[in-house]
Amino acid sequence: MSKNQHISMPSIRRLPRYYRFLIELRKSGITRISSMELANRMGLTASQIRQDFNRFGDFGQQGYGYNVDNLIAQIGSILGVDQCSKCILIGAGNLGKALMNQLDFKTMGFELIAAFDISPQVIGQTINGYPVLDFADVGEFCVEHRPQMAILCVPRSAAESIASKLYFLDINCFWNFSHTDISLTHSNIVVENVHLNDSLMILSYKLHQQQENND
Amino acid sequence: MSKNQHISMPSIRRLPRYYRFLIELRKSGITRISSMELANRMGLTASQIRQDFNRFGDFGQQGYGYNVDNLIAQIGSILGVDQCSKCILIGAGNLGKALMNQLDFKTMGFELIAAFDISPQVIGQTINGYPVLDFADVGEFCVEHRPQMAILCVPRSAAESIASKLYFLDINCFWNFSHTDISLTHSNIVVENVHLNDSLMILSYKLHQQQENND
Numbered sequence: 001m002s003k004n005q006h007i008s009m010p011s012i013r014r015l016p017r018y019y020r021f022l023i024e025l026r027k028s029g030i031t032r033i034s035s036m037e038l039a040n041r042m043g044l045t046a047s048q049i050r051q052d053f054n055r056f057g058d059f060g061q062q063g064y065g066y067n068v069d070n071l072i073a074q075i076g077s078i079l080g081v082d083q084c085s086k087c088i089l090i091g092a093g094n095l096g097k098a099l100m101n102q103l104d105f106k107t108m109g110f111e112l113i114a115a116f117d118i119s120p121q122v123i124g125q126t127i128n129g130y131p132v133l134d135f136a137d138v139g140e141f142c143v144e145h146r147p148q149m150a151i152l153c154v155p156r157s158a159a160e161s162i163a164s165k166l167y168f169l170d171i172n173c174f175w176n177f178s179h180t181d182i183s184l185t186h187s188n189i190v191v192e193n194v195h196l197n198d199s200l201m202i203l204s205y206k207l208h209q210q211q212e213n214n215d
Numbered sequence: 216m217s218k219n220q221h222i223s224m225p226s227i228r229r230l231p232r233y234y235r236f237l238i239e240l241r242k243s244g245i246t247r248i249s250s251m252e253l254a255n256r257m258g259l260t261a262s263q264i265r266q267d268f269n270r271f272g273d274f275g276q277q278g279y280g281y282n283v284d285n286l287i288a289q290i291g292s293i294l295g296v297d298q299c300s301k302c303i304l305i306g307a308g309n310l311g312k313a314l315m316n317q318l319d320f321k322t323m324g325f326e327l328i329a330a331f332d333i334s335p336q337v338i339g340q341t342i343n344g345y346p347v348l349d350f351a352d353v354g355e356f357c358v359e360h361r362p363q364m365a366i367l368c369v370p371r372s373a374a375e376s377i378a379s380k381l382y383f384l385d386i387n388c389f390w391n392f393s394h395t396d397i398s399l400t401h402s403n404i405v406v407e408n409v410h411l412n413d414s415l416m417i418l419s420y421k422l423h424q425q426q427e428n429n430d
Binding site for chain 1: 227228230231232234235257258293294295296298300308309310312313314316317318320323324325363364387388390394396405407409410411412413414415416417418419420421422423424425
């Protein structure tokens with residue numbers, strides 16, 4: 001039974017943003033901050049912040065503020081970013097390359113150990129230090145290295161069959177960039193979908209609401 | 216005053232997923248579907264679906280199901296994807312290239328008219344039909360072509376100043392892939408953030424919850 005099971009997912013989803021802001025505070029030399037000051041910087045209310053932090057444990061002292069290092073450590077621990085779970089990336093096209101070049105996986109709880117592709121043009125390359133291997137060898141690789149998570153940067157048409165293959169290789173955690181909901185066909189897997197189309201449609205909605213409001 | 220202002224954002228955020236499923240249904244030749252059948256396919260409850268659809272208007276007939284074409288048209292209209300707002304993309308690196316190569320902007324309410332970069336290696340190229348122009352010329356371009364939305368695929372350090380520049384060129388709608396919250400420094404803009412780091416940390420959380428539950 002997990003210690004955080006009583007915390008709602010909307011609360012959890014706010015944690016990475018707190019974490020991001022607190023890391024920035026630390027970089028700028030701030031060691032202690034009040035809920036009010038943090039609220040102003042983040043565009044939230046102080047009471048929202050106190051409510052969120054109280055749910056996760058006793059992070060602060062009345063009239064004294066929160067210790068930034070302590071908050072970072074505790075939120076990091078809840079998010080599991082102090083762990084280092086091995087992961088692989090499937091599909092080293094533009095999106096896969098962008099992720100390999102731009103993300104600091106280790107600060108977010110993961111160690112990327114290899115990428116896989118089917119294209120001879122990219123197999124054998126090294127991208128930002130990560131080797132791109134032949135997807136035909138993924139089974140053998142997983143048996144040997146035991147990755148726990150896979151990043152799916154593959155077309156929609158291939159996503160289901162690749163997820164199934166990896167599932168039978170004991171990977172049941174997916175960061176899914178393909179435009180399909182793989183969680184519907186497998187139970188007991190955890191998935192975080194990044195559906196860029198959905199995000200763009202929400203932006204379209206917001207833009208037209210704004211225009212209607214201005215009329 | 217907008218017709219959809221009484222609808223909550225969580226309800227709105229479910230619309231793209233409905234839209235995506237309905238488009239797939241239409242592709243497979245289905246013209247009519249019950250809330251129960253749609254619920255089964257989407258991993259939701261029929262009552263949730265009826266509640267959502269009732270909020271947006273009268274889409275169905277009791278005992279007869281929903282007309283798929285009609286639902287697609289109505290949800291598309293709420294999302295504004297039947298419009299065609301001009302947009303530009305800033306930063307034609309791997310991520311920018313991935314978006315240009317993989318997304319069908321027109322089906323999501325936008326027309327991408329150009330990309331901009333500062334690197335001589337990429338300026339002058341055409342990516343999937345989209346010209347990559349010199350960011351130094353963005354001001355003149357915006358005055359002439361009046362884009363309404365900008366996609367920011369730029370480093371965190373550059374995001375604020377670029378957003379400010381575009382804001383003064385009358386762009387107040389941003390699809391933001393840089394790891395910073397630009398909405399905090401400008402009011403009256405609409406932003407949809409795609410914070411990949413946040414998503415990866417949430418996945419880390421889910422993975423460790425799953426592992427604790429299995430222990």
